[in-house]
Amino acid sequence: IPLPRITPIASQLVQRRAFHQVPRESRPPKILITGGLGQLGIECAKLLRTQYGSQNVILSDIIKPSQSVLENGPYIFADILDFKGLQKIVVDHRIDWLIHFSALLSAVGEQNVPLAVRVNIEGVHNVIELAKQYKLRIFVPSTIGAFGPDSPRNPTPNVTIQRPRTIYGVSKVHAELIGEYYYHKFGLDFRCLRFPGVISSDPPGGGTTDYAVAVFHEALRNGKYTCYLRPDTRLPMMYIEDCLRALLEFMRAPNEQLKRRVYNVTAMSFTPEELFAQLGKHVPNLHVTYKPDSRQLIADAWPQVFDDSDARRDWHWQHKYDLSNLVDFMIKDVQDNYINVQPEQQTLQI
Numbered sequence: 001i002p003l004p005r006i007t008p009i010a011s012q013l014v015q016r017r018a019f020h021q022v023p024r025e026s027r028p029p030k031i032l033i034t035g036g037l038g039q040l041g042i043e044c045a046k047l048l049r050t051q052y053g054s055q056n057v058i059l060s061d062i063i064k065p066s067q068s069v070l071e072n073g074p075y076i077f078a079d080i081l082d083f084k085g086l087q088k089i090v091v092d093h094r095i096d097w098l099i100h101f102s103a104l105l106s107a108v109g110e111q112n113v114p115l116a117v118r119v120n121i122e123g124v125h126n127v128i129e130l131a132k133q134y135k136l137r138i139f140v141p142s143t144i145g146a147f148g149p150d151s152p153r154n155p156t157p158n159v160t161i162q163r164p165r166t167i168y169g170v171s172k173v174h175a176e177l178i179g180e181y182y183y184h185k186f187g188l189d190f191r192c193l194r195f196p197g198v199i200s201s202d203p204p205g206g207g208t209t210d211y212a213v214a215v216f217h218e219a220l221r222n223g224k225y226t227c228y229l230r231p232d233t234r235l236p237m238m239y240i241e242d243c244l245r246a247l248l249e250f251m252r253a254p255n256e257q258l259k260r261r262v263y264n265v266t267a268m269s270f271t272p273e274e275l276f277a278q279l280g281k282h283v284p285n286l287h288v289t290y291k292p293d294s295r296q297l298i299a300d301a302w303p304q305v306f307d308d309s310d311a312r313r314d315w316h317w318q319h320k321y322d323l324s325n326l327v328d329f330m331i332k333d334v335q336d337n338y339i340n341v342q343p344e345q346q347t348l349q350i
C-alpha cells in the first residue's frame with residue numbers, strides 16, 4: 001500500500017523544477033537581502049555585489065529606496081510578513097541564499113512589542129519555511145542581546161544560559177532555536193552569527209549600542225554629545241567592515257567546517273568614556289554629558305566581553321579593526337558620507 005503523500009504539492013513542483021536547473025555550484029548564488037535598507041543591508045549588498053555580481057544580489061525592504069540605492073543594483077519591495085509575496089520573489093528570481101536582516105532592534109522593540117513580535121518572530125517563521133521549501137541557504141543574524149542578566153557577562157561563551165529580558169532578545173533566541181531545529185529536522189542550511197554593536201557611518205535602527213555611531217556625527221558637527229549610557233558601560237562592538245566580512249566568510253565556509261549553526265563573533269569591547277577619550281584625540285574640545293535612560297537597563301544585562309573563540313577555531317574568524325583604527329575610519333566615513341556632502345544628502349537623524 002503506498003504511503004500517503006504528505007509532501008505539499010508546491011514543494012513537489014519546486015523539487016521537480018530544480019531537477020532541470022543548472023547545478024548551483026557552477027554559477028554564483030542569487031542572493032535576496034530582506035530589511036536591506038537598514039544599517040547593515042546597503043553595505044552588505046555592496047560587498048556581496050563585488051563578489052557575485054550586481055544583478056545577483058537583490059536588496060528588499062518595505063521603505064522607499066534613495067536614488068543611490070537604485071543606481072547600485074536591483075531593489076524590490078518585500079514585506080517579511082507576506083509569505084506569498086516572498087515566495088514569488090524567490091521563484092521569479094531563482095534565489096539561492098537569503099540574508100534576513102528585517103527586525104526591530106532592542107530599543108524600538110520595547111516601544112512596540114506587538115510589532116516586534118510580528119516582524120522578528122513571524123518574519124523569521126516565514127523566511128525559515130521558505131528556505132526549507134526552496135532549499136535555500138539562510139543567514140539570520142542574532143546579537144549580544146540574546147543574552148540576559150543570568151548569563152555570564154565577562155566573558156560570555158557561545159553556549160551558556162540565555163534568558164534575555166527584551167522582546168528583541170527573546171525573538172533572537174527564538175530565531176536561533178528554530179533555525180537549529182530546522183537544520184536538525186529538515187537539513188536546512190541555517191547559519192547565524194551573534195553580532196555585537198555594529199558601528200558604521202549609516203544611521204542605526206534604534207538599538208542600545210547606537211550611541212557609538214551617534215557620537216561621531218554629533219562630535220564632528222557640533223563638538224558635543226549627550227550619552228544615554230553611563231560612562232563605564234562596557235559592551236562588545238565591531239566595525240561594519242569586520243561584521244560583513246564575518247558574514248561572507250561564514251556563508252562561504254564549507255558545512256563540514258561548522259561545528260554549530262550559531263556563533264558569537266566580535267572585535268573589541270569598550271565603554272563610552274574609552275570611546276570618547278579616543279575620539280577626543282581628533283576632536284580636542286569634545287564636550288560630553290551623560291543622561292542615562294531606559295537603554296541603560298538593557299545594556300546592564302548584556303555581555304561586556306564576548307567570547308568568539310569557537311568562530312576563530314572552526315572557520316578562522318579574525319577581526320581587523322580595534323578601537324584606535326575604528327575611530328580613524330569612522331571619522332573619515334562620517335566626513336565623506338555625511339559632513340562633506342550636499343545638504344539634501346545629510347539625512348541622518350539619531
Ligand SMILES: NC(=O)C1=CN([C@@H]2O[C@H](COP(=O)(O)OP(=O)(O)OC[C@H]3O[C@@H](n4cnc5c(N)ncnc54)[C@H](O)[C@@H]3O)[C@@H](O)[C@H]2O)C=CC1
Nearest residue numbers: 035037038039040079080101102103141143195197198205
Ligand atoms: N546593527 C547592529 O548593531 C546589529 C544588528 N543585528 C541584526 O542585524 C540585522 C540588521 O540590523 P540593522 O541593519 O542594524 O537594522 P535596521 O533597524 O537598521 O534595519 C532593519 C530593516 O528592517 C526593515 N523592516 C522592518 N519591518 C519590515 C517588514 N515588515 N518587512 C521587511 N522589512 C522590514 C526596516 O525597514 C529596516 O530597514 C537585524 O536583524 C539586527 O537584529 C545584530 C546585532 C547588531
Ligand SMILES: CC(=O)[C@H](N)C(=O)O
Nearest residue numbers: 105106143207208209
Ligand atoms: C547589538 C544589537 O543587536 C543592536 N545594535 C541593538 O543595540 O539593539
